[in-house]
Amino acid sequence: MDSQIDWHAARAALEWQLEMGVTEAISDVPVNRFEQVAPPPMAGISPAVSAPAVPVQPSQSVDPVAEAETAARVAGDLAALKSAMAAFPHCDLQKGARNLVFCDGVPGSSVMIVGEAPGREEDQIGKPFVGRAGKLLDRMLAAIDLGRDHDSAQGVYITNVLPWRPPQNRDPKPTEMAMMLPFLKRHIELAQPKLLVVMGNIPCQALLGKRGITRLRGQWDEAVGLPVLPMFHPAYLLRTPAAKRETWADLLELRAHLDKKA
Ligand code: URA
Ligand code: URA
Numbered sequence: 001m002d003s004q005i006d007w008h009a010a011r012a013a014l015e016w017q018l019e020m021g022v023t024e025a026i027s028d029v030p031v032n033r034f035e036q037v038a039p040p041p042m043a044g045i046s047p048a049v050s051a052p053a054v055p056v057q058p059s060q061s062v063d064p065v066a067e068a069e070t071a072a073r074v075a076g077d078l079a080a081l082k083s084a085m086a087a088f089p090h091c092d093l094q095k096g097a098r099n100l101v102f103c104d105g106v107p108g109s110s111v112m113i114v115g116e117a118p119g120r121e122e123d124q125i126g127k128p129f130v131g132r133a134g135k136l137l138d139r140m141l142a143a144i145d146l147g148r149d150h151d152s153a154q155g156v157y158i159t160n161v162l163p164w165r166p167p168q169n170r171d172p173k174p175t176e177m178a179m180m181l182p183f184l185k186r187h188i189e190l191a192q193p194k195l196l197v198v199m200g201n202i203p204c205q206a207l208l209g210k211r212g213i214t215r216l217r218g219q220w221d222e223a224v225g226l227p228v229l230p231m232f233h234p235a236y237l238l239r240t241p242a243a244k245r246e247t248w249a250d251l252l253e254l255r256a257h258l259d260k261k262a
Contacts, residue, residue, distance in 0.1 A: 064090035064179040072186035078107060081190060085163055085183050091176055097164035099126035103187075105148035106155030110258060112193035113137075114184070116202040116233065117162035119169055128158045133235040137199075140234065140247065144255040157191050159184070161206045177206050188224055194261065196226050197254065200233030218250045220257075229254055 071088060075081035082102045094100070101118040104127045113129075121131035129137050141147050146156050162172050162180055184206065188196065198204050201213045207223040208230070210216060216230040231250045232243050 062090065064175075065182065068179050068182040072182040075186060075190070078103070078187070078190050081183065081186055085180075088179075088183070090179055091162075091164065093162065093164035093166055093176060096167050098123050100163045101126055101128050101160060101165075102163060103157060103159045103191075104128050104130075105157040106150065106152050107157055107191050108152045109155040109157045109191075110152075110194040110261075111146060111156045111197060111254070112188060112191055112195070113156055113158045113197045113199060114203040114207065115158070115160045115199050117160050117169075117172055118165040120165070123165035128160050129234075132238060133233070136234040136238060140251055143248075144251050157193060159187055159191075161203050172202055177202070181206055185224055188226070193226065195257070196223065196228045198228055198230050200236060204230050217246060218253060227257070229257075 067090065068088060071084040072081065075084045082100070085102070086100050088094075097118070099118075099122075101122050105113075115128060118128065119131050119133070122128055122134075128134070138147065141156060146154055148156050148158060150156075161177060161184060163183075166172055166176075196207070198207055201211050204213055204216055205211050208216070208221050208228060210221075213230060213232060213236075217232055219230065221228045221230065229250065232240075232247050237244050237247060
């Protein structure tokens with residue numbers, strides 16, 4: 001080959017493609033698979049004989065949700081749960097992600113915040129809510145004297161429904177959410193919050209089985225035996241500043257609930 005692309009340039013090009021959400025290697029010449037014809041059967045052997053249908057044995061088929069439940073159940077602490085998620089082989093998002101984004105903040109805090117999934121900055125750094133939406137979240141929390149770097153009385157603990165960034169920040173698929181839900185539920189058990197704040201439609205779907213954040217926000221609900229307060233997602237507030245008014249009311253409701261229980 002006479003192409004002069006060096007190792008560093010090739011690596012930079014590859015990283016750029018990963019950044020853009022490319023998850024699959026394909027050849028550099030397009031192949032029109034509609035024009036491809038099946039190879040002729042070998043002389044004297046009918047296709048039915050040469051390729052018998054192999055019945056799928058139920059015992060060989062994998063149930064990712066059941067496997068996730070087992071792996072999550074045996075994790076005895078947060079570190080073990082993170083390892084179990086890293087070792088979980090059935091969620092393809094892991095292949096396109098740089099980091100597993102597990103948590104930030106103070107384990108044992110009364111308030112546990114559940115977001116959607118990591119974005120670009122979160123994927124790069126390995127922590128939830130560190131990009132623009134995360135900065136807004138920090139300001140929202142500070143307004144009611146909460147923060148991820150406070151002590152556990154005023155601290156928050158933060159995670160997401162999915163620990164890996166979906167390509168191009170697309171919405172999580174129902175299958176991805178279903179197989180990661182056992183890990184999220186175990187995460188909540190091990191972090192032992194007194195209440196959950198779920199931000200946006202995706203965690204409402206995962207934990208409450210409901211969508212329609214505009215109706216759900218500000219209304220206490222219940223999941224996994226805990227009070228749950230749905231709120232708008234901070235990324236939505238960045239796009240729709242007028243909705244900050246409702247979010248301010250929800251933050252005051254959260255503060256009032258904490259003060260009542262204190
Ligand atoms: N949005 C989320 O839902 N979670 C993050 O961690 C970052 C952005
Ligand atoms: N849609 C979402 O998913 N989240 C919001 O907070 C608002 C609209």
